[in-house]
Amino acid sequence: MKRRKSIWLILTLIILLVVSGCSKPSDNTPSSTSEPSAEIKTINIGYTGPLSGGAALFGKEVTEGLDMAVDEINEKGLMVNGQKYKINLVKLDDQYMPDKAATNARRLKSEFNAPVVFVPHSGGAFALQQFNETDGFLIMAYTSEPKIAKAGNKLTVQMTSPYNLYQEIYSKLVMDKFGKKLALIPTTSQYGKDWTSAMVPAWEKLGGTIVANTPVDYNKEADFNTYVSKALAAKPDVLFVGGPSQPTALVIKQARQLGFKGGFVVMDQAKVEQMAAIIPMTDLEGAIGVTPVFQYPSDGALPFVERFKAKYNGKIPAWEASKNYDHMMLLARGIEKAGNVTDAVKIFEGMKAVTPITDASVTTPIPGIAAGGGSMTPGVGIMIENGKYGKPFIIPNPADTTGYNLEMMKKSEAKS
Amino acid sequence: MDLLIQQVVNGFTLGSIYCLVALGLTLIYGIMEVPNFAHGHLYMVGGYVTFFMMTLYGINYWVSGLIAGIVLAVLGILLERIVFNPMRNSPSTNKFIAAVGAMMFIEAVARVLWGSDFRSIPAIYDNVVMIGGVRLTEQRLIIIAGAVILMVALYLFLKHTLIGSTIEAMAQNRDGASLVGIDVNRVAMLTFAVASLLASAAASLSGPIFLVYPSMGALIIMKVFVIIVIGGMGSIPGAVLGSFILGMTESLGATYISSNYKDVIAFAILVLILSIKPSGLFAKGGH
Numbered sequence: 001m002k003r004r005k006s007i008w009l010i011l012t013l014i015i016l017l018v019v020s021g022c023s024k025p026s027d028n029t030p031s032s033t034s035e036p037s038a039e040i041k042t043i044n045i046g047y048t049g050p051l052s053g054g055a056a057l058f059g060k061e062v063t064e065g066l067d068m069a070v071d072e073i074n075e076k077g078l079m080v081n082g083q084k085y086k087i088n089l090v091k092l093d094d095q096y097m098p099d100k101a102a103t104n105a106r107r108l109k110s111e112f113n114a115p116v117v118f119v120p121h122s123g124g125a126f127a128l129q130q131f132n133e134t135d136g137f138l139i140m141a142y143t144s145e146p147k148i149a150k151a152g153n154k155l156t157v158q159m160t161s162p163y164n165l166y167q168e169i170y171s172k173l174v175m176d177k178f179g180k181k182l183a184l185i186p187t188t189s190q191y192g193k194d195w196t197s198a199m200v201p202a203w204e205k206l207g208g209t210i211v212a213n214t215p216v217d218y219n220k221e222a223d224f225n226t227y228v229s230k231a232l233a234a235k236p237d238v239l240f241v242g243g244p245s246q247p248t249a250l251v252i253k254q255a256r257q258l259g260f261k262g263g264f265v266v267m268d269q270a271k272v273e274q275m276a277a278i279i280p281m282t283d284l285e286g287a288i289g290v291t292p293v294f295q296y297p298s299d300g301a302l303p304f305v306e307r308f309k310a311k312y313n314g315k316i317p318a319w320e321a322s323k324n325y326d327h328m329m330l331l332a333r334g335i336e337k338a339g340n341v342t343d344a345v346k347i348f349e350g351m352k353a354v355t356p357i358t359d360a361s362v363t364t365p366i367p368g369i370a371a372g373g374g375s376m377t378p379g380v381g382i383m384i385e386n387g388k389y390g391k392p393f394i395i396p397n398p399a400d401t402t403g404y405n406l407e408m409m410k411k412s413e414a415k416s
Numbered sequence: 417m418d419l420l421i422q423q424v425v426n427g428f429t430l431g432s433i434y435c436l437v438a439l440g441l442t443l444i445y446g447i448m449e450v451p452n453f454a455h456g457h458l459y460m461v462g463g464y465v466t467f468f469m470m471t472l473y474g475i476n477y478w479v480s481g482l483i484a485g486i487v488l489a490v491l492g493i494l495l496e497r498i499v500f501n502p503m504r505n506s507p508s509t510n511k512f513i514a515a516v517g518a519m520m521f522i523e524a525v526a527r528v529l530w531g532s533d534f535r536s537i538p539a540i541y542d543n544v545v546m547i548g549g550v551r552l553t554e555q556r557l558i559i560i561a562g563a564v565i566l567m568v569a570l571y572l573f574l575k576h577t578l579i580g581s582t583i584e585a586m587a588q589n590r591d592g593a594s595l596v597g598i599d600v601n602r603v604a605m606l607t608f609a610v611a612s613l614l615a616s617a618a619a620s621l622s623g624p625i626f627l628v629y630p631s632m633g634a635l636i637i638m639k640v641f642v643i644i645v646i647g648g649m650g651s652i653p654g655a656v657l658g659s660f661i662l663g664m665t666e667s668l669g670a671t672y673i674s675s676n677y678k679d680v681i682a683f684a685i686l687v688l689i690l691s692i693k694p695s696g697l698f699a700k701g702g703h
Contacts (some may be wrong), residue, residue, distance in 0.1 A: 222626040225426045
């Protein structure tokens with residue numbers, strides 16, 4: 001009996017060894033190391049987003065960007081009316097659910113007295129917009145949902161340009177190259193549906209036709225062959241795909257294996273560079289989507305990518321990290337300008353006053369904050385051509401009232 | 417016509433993967449009389465072990481799959497010893513809760529150890545072959561062939577070896593099996609080992625065309641559970657037939673009815689079969 005027990009013990013140990021050997025060596029959870037001292041005070045900034053559940057990976061990418069900005073800000077310290085401050089980012093998990101986001105935001109405001117709450121999803125941002133003006137906190141929303149800025153909320157900043165910038169120019173470029181027949185294989189999330197309903201009229205307006213529509217849950221299916229086969233049976237020239245990057249890459253790969261030769265319109269949720277990490281560039285030929293951060297035509301993009309890679313074991317940042325990084329930087333400058341660490345209205349005014357930020361301290365220039373808190377940043381798309389990234393093209397954002405978008409377009413045209 | 421054949425083949429591929437997982441689940445049900453909800457998570461761990469063997473240690477695909485199978489067999493035995501064996505005389509509700517607990521535990525551990533990222537097992541057999549107008553990658557053929565070989569091997573093991581027939585004996589009659597001198601403990605461990613090995617094989621085979629991530633187990637267990645309900649809990653032919661019914665329904669339903677209603681169609685079939693044969697297609701007598 002004793003021998004038996006020791007066999008079990010050994011077996012358990014072996015399993016533990018194998019399993020722990022499998023874990024990746026990287027552990028880059030940033031921790032706030034600086035001790036609170038008498039002279040440095042702390043400002044709590046809130047975050048509610050997915051830290052567990054199906055969207056945990058997305059949440060991690062967002063918080064990596066925020067953490068990096070906070071670490072850089074705290075290194076120097078924030079000077080507000082001669083008093084030195086540091087930022088403490090309080091992260092609460094909402095598992096991507098609007099109701100939990102609302103509860104978290106209330107807690108962040110009442111318990112941690114956070115004047116600002118970052119939220120990386122449209123559902124959460126909508127929920128917070130219901131009460132943030134009365135509760136007195138500023139929403140920093142990472143979502144490209146156009147309705148966020150249209151809500152007319154007085155304390156909202158939307159960090160990305162709206163997704164409805166993309167459909168028309170994407171459609172035009174791929175249609176010219178591949179043809180007029182489009183088959184849709186979008187993800188079934190609300191975001192996927194919204195994108196699709198903007199995509200269809202844009203495509204038809206240009207004289208194209210929709211030959212198939214096979215939505216599929218990118219988060220719940222393992223094999224996309226069935227859907228792709230069905231869509232390809234309608235002999236499309238172009239496929240509209242998109243959901244999280246990795247399943248999207250699988251859809252594209254399976255389309256190629258099933259003999260599809262045309263182009264792809266990729267919804268902005270999927271990132272071309274993340275797809276290129278798991279499938280060959282030749283499969284992505286003719287795919288049009290948002291530019292990778294490292295291809296973005298700005299002074300700050302490459303330095304950011306290098307700093308990010310140094311901090312997170314060579315990981316390449318996507319927009320989740322960079323946009324949140326940029327806006328944490330904007331917030332820090334706004335707080336300094338406002339000379340106030342608790343009043344959301346004053347901080348918001350301070351943020352408006354420090355724009356435009358066009359130097360290399362941010363990844364993408366922030367020309368200003370539009371009505372309703374909308375982003376004024378242009379969209380930047382890219383197409384994969386001849387197995388390489390093509391030239392990024394600028395899509396002007398109509399919300400921009402500063403003329404920055406046009407200037408940027410001129411600059412990029414002059415370069416080529 | 418080509419589309420129909422293509423989708424039948426797709427359904428067959430899906431069915432093959434479901435089948436390997438469902439066989440394990442139904443075997444365990446046969447001797448334990450409780451669905452092992454953690455079974456899908458063993459499939460997930462099998463995928464991760466294969467992935468890491470290949471990417472971290474650069475081991476050959478087939479050897480990685482074999483290592484994963486062995487690791488999972490041991491893990492299955494540990495699961496039986498630690499979770500289910502102490503509960504063998506408890507009411508089935510307790511076992512039920514234990515299975516759900518084991519499931520959540522394994523997923524949480526996977527998230528902590530390996531993160532939530534999607535991984536993809538490097539595909540070696542990625543060439544496309546054309547068979548009568550149907551385009552297939554070699555890996556898909558390997559999945560179908562692998563599943564068939566494993567099914568035949570399982571059949572031979574259960575029917576034509578002494579040790580295998582003890583599993584069947586115990587599934588049929590636990591007390592009778594003990595009376596003729598079959599070691600109940602040993603059979604339980606053996607069953608878990610075989611079942612986990614099959615789950616791991618499913619993950620290793622499908623890994624190169626799917627993705628590996630912590631929640632993949634929770635997704636497949638839902639489908640496989642439906643399969644063994646359709647086929648009759650504890651029935652081996654039922655699990656095989658049920659798997660291919662579900663695989664075909666998913667692929668043909670999505671093609672000819674609507675991809676929006678794919679799951680609805682699958683569950684409608686479940687309701688239909690259960691209303692005609694309430695205990696599943698091949699129900700074991702006496703339950």
